[in-house]
Structure formats: C-alpha cells, structure tokens
Amino acid sequence: xxxxxxxxxEEQLELExxxxxxxxxxxxxxxxxxxxxxxxxxxxxTLTWISWFCSLPGHEYFCEVAEDFIEDxxxxxxxxxxxxxxxxxxxxxxxxxxxEDSSKIPDVSIxxxxxxxxYGLVHQRFILTxxxxxxxxxxxxxxxxxxxxxxxxxxxxxxxxxxxxLPGLETVKLFCPNCNDIYTPPSSxxxxxxxxxxxxxxxxxxxQSYRELAPAPFKRSGVSPGSSLSPGRSPQSxxxxxxxxxxxxxxxxxGQKQPASQVYVPRIYGFKVxxxxxxxxxxxxxxxxxxxPVELDMVDWRGRWLDDEEYEEEEVEEEEDDRPMEDFDxxxxxxxxxxxxGEEEDGMESRQPSRAPIYPDDALRGKVKAVxxxx
Amino acid sequence: MLRxxxxxSTGSDSDYSNSWISWFLSSKGNEYFCEVEEDYILDxxxxxxxxxxxxxxSQALDLITDNLDDEIxxxxxxxxxxxxRLLYGLIHARWIVTxxxxxxxxEKYKRVDFGxxxxxxxxxxxxxxxxxxxxxxxxxxxxxxxxxxxxxxxKSSRHGSIDGAYFGTSFPHxxxxxxxxxxxPKVGPVDAAAALRNGGVVAGAGAxxxxxxxxxxxxxxxxxxxxxxxxxxASTASVALKAERYRPRIYGFQLxxxxxxxxxxxxxxxxxxxxLEAIEDLN
Ligand SMILES: [Zn+2]
Ligand SMILES: [Zn+2]
Numbered sequence: 001x002x003x004x005x006x007x008x009x010e011e012q013l014e015l016e017x018x019x020x021x022x023x024x025x026x027x028x029x030x031x032x033x034x035x036x037x038x039x040x041x042x043x044x045x046t047l048t049w050i051s052w053f054c055s056l057p058g059h060e061y062f063c064e065v066a067e068d069f070i071e072d073x074x075x076x077x078x079x080x081x082x083x084x085x086x087x088x089x090x091x092x093x094x095x096x097x098x099x100e101d102s103s104k105i106p107d108v109s110i111x112x113x114x115x116x117x118x119y120g121l122v123h124q125r126f127i128l129t130x131x132x133x134x135x136x137x138x139x140x141x142x143x144x145x146x147x148x149x150x151x152x153x154x155x156x157x158x159x160x161x162x163x164x165x166l167p168g169l170e171t172v173k174l175f176c177p178n179c180n181d182i183y184t185p186p187s188s189x190x191x192x193x194x195x196x197x198x199x200x201x202x203x204x205x206x207x208q209s210y211r212e213l214a215p216a217p218f219k220r221s222g223v224s225p226g227s228s229l230s231p232g233r234s235p236q237s238x239x240x241x242x243x244x245x246x247x248x249x250x251x252x253x254x255g256q257k258q259p260a261s262q263v264y265v266p267r268i269y270g271f272k273v274x275x276x277x278x279x280x281x282x283x284x285x286x287x288x289x290x291x292x293p294v295e296l297d298m299v300d301w302r303g304r305w306l307d308d309e310e311y312e313e314e315e316v317e318e319e320e321d322d323r324p325m326e327d328f329d330x331x332x333x334x335x336x337x338x339x340x341x342g343e344e345e346d347g348m349e350s351r352q353p354s355r356a357p358i359y360p361d362d363a364l365r366g367k368v369k370a371v372x373x374x375x
Numbered sequence: 376m377l378r379x380x381x382x383x384s385t386g387s388d389s390d391y392s393n394s395w396i397s398w399f400l401s402s403k404g405n406e407y408f409c410e411v412e413e414d415y416i417l418d419x420x421x422x423x424x425x426x427x428x429x430x431x432x433s434q435a436l437d438l439i440t441d442n443l444d445d446e447i448x449x450x451x452x453x454x455x456x457x458x459x460r461l462l463y464g465l466i467h468a469r470w471i472v473t474x475x476x477x478x479x480x481x482e483k484y485k486r487v488d489f490g491x492x493x494x495x496x497x498x499x500x501x502x503x504x505x506x507x508x509x510x511x512x513x514x515x516x517x518x519x520x521x522x523x524x525x526x527x528x529x530k531s532s533r534h535g536s537i538d539g540a541y542f543g544t545s546f547p548h549x550x551x552x553x554x555x556x557x558x559x560p561k562v563g564p565v566d567a568a569a570a571l572r573n574g575g576v577v578a579g580a581g582a583x584x585x586x587x588x589x590x591x592x593x594x595x596x597x598x599x600x601x602x603x604x605x606x607x608x609a610s611t612a613s614v615a616l617k618a619e620r621y622r623p624r625i626y627g628f629q630l631x632x633x634x635x636x637x638x639x640x641x642x643x644x645x646x647x648x649x650x651l652e653a654i655e656d657l658n
Pocket of ligand 1: 149150156176177179180
C-alpha cells in the first residue's frame with residue numbers, strides 16, 4: 001500500500017483515497033459472486049468460516065471480507081511474516097480442505113488463533129477498499145457500531161477503530177465523528193477484539209468517503225449572516241434562520257452534516273461555575289466549534305489568532321459579563337433556554353439561575369457564600 | 376418491586392434491614408442512590424415545598440419512613456409506591472448537596488459505583504451522577520467526568536431510565552468546589568492518583584460493618600475534610616495544557632479539516648489559559 005508523501009493536505013489525500021478505492025476493482029459484485037461459488041469444507045454446515053467468524057459474539061463490528069480479496073496475494077503483502085502457520089490459516093479462512101502433509105500440526109486451536117489473526121489483518125486492509133467501505137457503511141447505517149456515549153453528540157453513530165495498526169497492543173475502540181474522540185465499547189464482549197483488525201486509518205477514510213455522514217467543523221452554514229464577525233456572540237436570530245436553510249460546508253472536501261454542537265456547562269444552583277474558581281471549566285475547548293467557516297479561519301496554521309484586536313475587544317465584553325450573580329433576576333427554566341445555551345460559543349458568561357436556590361443544610365451555607373463570591 | 380405487606384408494617388428503627396429505604400436502595404437499577412439519613416427526612420424544614428410536587432405527599436412520606444398505616448396500604452399500594460420513589464428522589468437531590476450527603480456520595484465515588492468514563496484518554500476516570508434538569512420527569516440521569524468535564528449517558532438501560540432530577544444539576548460541581556483536592560488530574564493513570572488519596576476512605580469502608588453509625592459519620596467527615604486541605608491549593612489555571620486528545624490520521628497524516636478545527640480549539644484553550652494566568656498574576 002502506497003502512502004502519501006509528507007505535508008499532504010486535501011488534494012493528496014484525495015488521490016490516496018482514489019488509489020485505495022480502486023484496489024479491488026469491481027467492488028460489491030465480487031462479494032456476491034464469491035458467496036455463490038463457495039462450497040463448505042465442513043460437511044455439517046453450509047456456513048463459511050468467514051460468516052461463522054463474523055457471527056460470533058463480540059465480532060459484530062467485523063464485515064465479511066470478500067474471498068477474492070484474500071486470494072489476491074498483492075493484498076496480503078507483508079502479512080505472512082506476522083502470522084504463524086500461514087498456509088494452514090489461509091486454508092481455514094478460505095474453507096479449503098487441508099493437504100495431507102499439513103496434518104502434523106499438533107493442535108487445531110493454534111491454527112484457529114492464526115486464522116483469526118490472518119483474518120483480522122486482512123480485514124484491516126479490506127475495509128480501506130471501496131468494497132470494504134461499502135460493507136462498513138451498510139453496518140454503520142444499521143447502527144451496528146452503536147452511538148457516541150457523550151450526551152451532547154446526540155446519538156451520533158460511531159465506527160470501530162484501533163489505536164495501533166500492529167496487533168496485540170490494544171483492543172478495539174469507537175470513533176465519534178462529531179466530537180472527534182475515541183471511546184471504549186460499552187460491552188465487555190468487545191474486550192477480546194484487537195483494535196489493529198480495524199486500524200488507525202479506517203474511521204477517517206470512511207468519513208472522507210462518506211462526507212454526508214461527517215459533521216462539519218463549525219456550527220452553522222457559511223452562508224448564514226452574522227456568523228463571522230462576532231465570535232462568541234451568536235445572535236439569537238442566527239440560530240433560527242440557519243435551521244430553515246440547508247446546511248452547507250463551503251469546503252467540498254469537508255464534513256457536510258450539521259454537527260451537534262452543544263457543550264456542557266457546569267452549574268451550581270443554576271449559576272454557571274465561573275472559570276476563575278478552582279473547579280471552573282477547563283475543558284470546554286475540547287468540544288467547542290466555531291460559529292462558521294470564517295471564524296474557523298481566524299486561527300492560522302501555527303495555531304495563532306489572526307486578529308488579536310478583536311480578542312482584546314471580546315475580553316473586555318467578557319469582563320462586563322462577569323458580574324456577581326446577585327445582579328441577576330431569577331428567570332424561569334424552560335426547555336428552549338436550555339437549547340439556546342448550547343448555541344453560545346463562549347460558555348463563560350454568567351447566567352441567570354434556572355431555579356430559586358435551595359440549600360437547606362446549614363453546614364453548607366458558608367460554602368454557598370463562597371460560591372457566590374467565586375461565581 | 377413488590378414488597379410483602381408484612382415488611383412495611385414491621386418496619387421500624389430497630390428493624391433497619393426491612394425499611395423501605397433499604398429495600399429501595401437494594402433494588403436493581405437504584406445503585407446510584409445513597410442512603411438519606413432518617414434525621415434529615417424527619418426534619419420537615421428540609422422537605423419545604425415538596426408537598427406540592429408529590430401527590431399523596433403525607434402517605435408517601437409515611438411509606439418512606441415506614442410509618443404507613445396498614446389499612447390505607449392495600450388501596451393505595453400501587454400509586455403510593457410511585458409517589459414514594461418520586462419523593463425519595465427529590466429528597467435525595469437535596470440531601471446529596473449537604474455536607475453529610477456529599478461525604479456519603481464520595482464513598483460511592485471512591486468505590487466507583489457510578490462507573491468509569493468511556494473516553495479512552497480519560498483512562499477509566501470514575502464518574503459522578505448529574506442531572507441536566509432539576510425538574511422531575513424531564514431528563515434521565517447522566518454521568519459527569521471530572522477529567523474531561525463532559526457528560527455521558529449510562530451504559531445500562533436500567534440506569535438510563537432514572538430521573539436526573541433525583542441527583543440534580545449542581546451535585547458534582549458542588550462536590551469539587553467543596554473538595555478541590557478531589558478534582559482529578561488531567562493526565563496520568565487514575566489508580567495511582569486515587570491511591571494517594573484513598574487512605575481515609577478505606578478506613579471508612581472498614582467501619583461499615585460495625586454499628587454506631589453516628590460516630591462513624593462524624594469521623595468520616597473529618598477525614599475527608601482533612602484530606603481536602605492538601606493538594607487542593609495548587610492552581611488549575613493551566614491544567615488544560617496537559618490534557619491529552621485524540622488526533623485523527625489517515626496513513627499517519629492528519630486530516631486537513633479536522634486538524635484545522637483542533638487548532639482552533641487549542642487556540643481557544645490557550646486564550647483561556649492566558650486569561651486565567653493574567654487574573655492569577657493580579658491576585
Ligand atoms: Zn461524540
Ligand atoms: Zn472523561
């Protein structure tokens with residue numbers, strides 16, 4: 001498999017993607033033909049080894065690799081040195097009757113382990129091909145891989161991935177395209193599945209290939225007015241107008257789906273925990289998105305803000321917002337408000353209490369006073 | 376869920392194991408709840424306003440405190456059970472933000488009763504329950520991670536159906552406000568960090584089997600409080616810089632658009648760190 005040269009960005013990756021996709025030729029049709037032409041080596045069952053393997057509990061994330069793909073030596077380059085009893089493992093995976101001379105292997109379970117390793121490593125490569133991506137998108141759209149456990153990803157579907165391409169290091173993880181983060185699968189039955197069998201590249205090639213499934217890096221369409229000039233100050237009207245018009249990412253190579261962009265805001269008795277307090281929010285940046293593509297461009301390739309003047313201005317505004325919370329009148333907590341708050345770019349502003357404070361315990365009154373001073 | 380009538384009628388202080396509360400706590404799916412002490416429930420001041428939230432309030436309260444009349448019971452049994460759970464949940468939300476309630480929940484936190492963060496880079500950080508609303512029947516309970524400071528859905532559906540209002544929106548944040556030394560570090564394995572601090576709670580758990588609940592409570596409080604005055608003084612202004620994050624790559628190369636978003640997020644982080652450090656320098 002060829003790799004793109006260093007410093008590639010969009011176009012080069014595009015090329016790479018084309019190469020990977022054209023690897024197997026006709027794609028889907030191959031899989032169907034292969035299934036028809038198959039004859040089982042086990043007389044009691046018509047199930048192929050591959051179908052059987054993929055139906056085992058904990059193997060739900062695997063797709064069925066087309067036998068043609070496994071039979072093409074080019075696709076297996078470099079793998080035979082990683083898999084013991086290579087020939088026997090190949091025979092098992094492809095349901096070929098073993099030669100007489102291979103019966104000298106003491107224990108069939110050794111071959112089984114080799115067959116699993118072989119299949120897993122081939123699987124890592126297969127799911128980067130057009131046919132493999134297609135097989136995985138079918139599973140994705142059927143929700144086989146589950147959803148992101150993060151509440152504000154709003155049930156975004158995840159894909160399996162590895163943290164290493166070498167086997168034996170880490171178990172399979174799940175990548176969420178909305179928060180760009182990885183999670184441990186919810187069920188322990190996946191704890192025996194090697195992450196290398198999915199690999200580090202798959203999720204990202206997947207979402208590059210199916211851009212309509214990939215959330216964009218900003219909240220609102222590029223066409224939405226007012227999304228550019230005031231970072232952190234999303235006008236209330238902006239959110240409702242952008243809901244009506246279809247979501248557009250001006251970058252055709254980027255994610256085309258409107259993201260779930262709400263960020264969790266910690267509160268004590270309805271008041272935002274101020275960032276100045278020791279337990280104030282420190283990690284909201286990890287989940288934040290800019291309002292629109294213009295704001296996204298305000299940070300250069302070195303990670304510096306292009307317009308520091310605007311930053312100064314914003315900082316002043318923020319100082320004004322950070323008044324002690326006694327200044328605010330209590331307001332009624334309603335669903336709409338909760339929705340809107342997520343749209344706010346900057347989670348640091350003071351907010352009105354959602355409910356009258358309740359602190360029935362005398363012992364905590366002092367603490368609450370301390371909160372008041374901190375918030 | 377269906378409990379023998381006899382259990383209720385014999386419930387009393389001396390027969391603690393058969394109390395409604397102990398039955399409720401041992402029911403499957405109720406693992407996140409802690410025990411609200413009877414003294415707290417019996418002080419009507421603590422229940423202010425709940426009579427308007429719960430229908431059949433007095434009978435529900437009687438059921439919780441094992442004082443329900445035998446005769447009423449048969450007629451109201453079904454609905455009363457629902458009201459009693461609602462009432463207990465709402466009392467629970469108030470209780471766990473009291474000093475004694477917090478320390479009860481810290482015990483559970485250290486026993487990892489609320490599970491661990493599913494985010495790989497949080498390295499199995501234990502979680503705390505949190506509500507997204509303080510109003511019942513709106514949102515189910517979620518789990519807050521002190522390391523990534525985000526909220527997650529419980530893995531199990533039996534926890535996914537518990538009302539978030541029974542834990543409230545403030546609880547985990549108040550806990551870390553009162554016990555800043557319990558704020559998890561942004562890097563490093565969880566167990567090593569926990570081991571450094573766990574001394575007091577191990578002793579507390581050992582005392583569990585013994586009687587004299589009241590004295591134990593006082594001791595635990597002082598232990599937790601004592602440990603609160605240690606590491607907690609360190610600044611948290613720049614801790615975000617240490618946090619690890621996942622970087623998507625294709626054949627080892629970063630993706631253009633994702634890398635751009637991550638640069639923007641990190642610039643936003645750096646801006647906050649600069650702001651917090653500037654404030655610190657002033658003080
Ligand atoms: Zn997510
Ligand atoms: Zn976490």
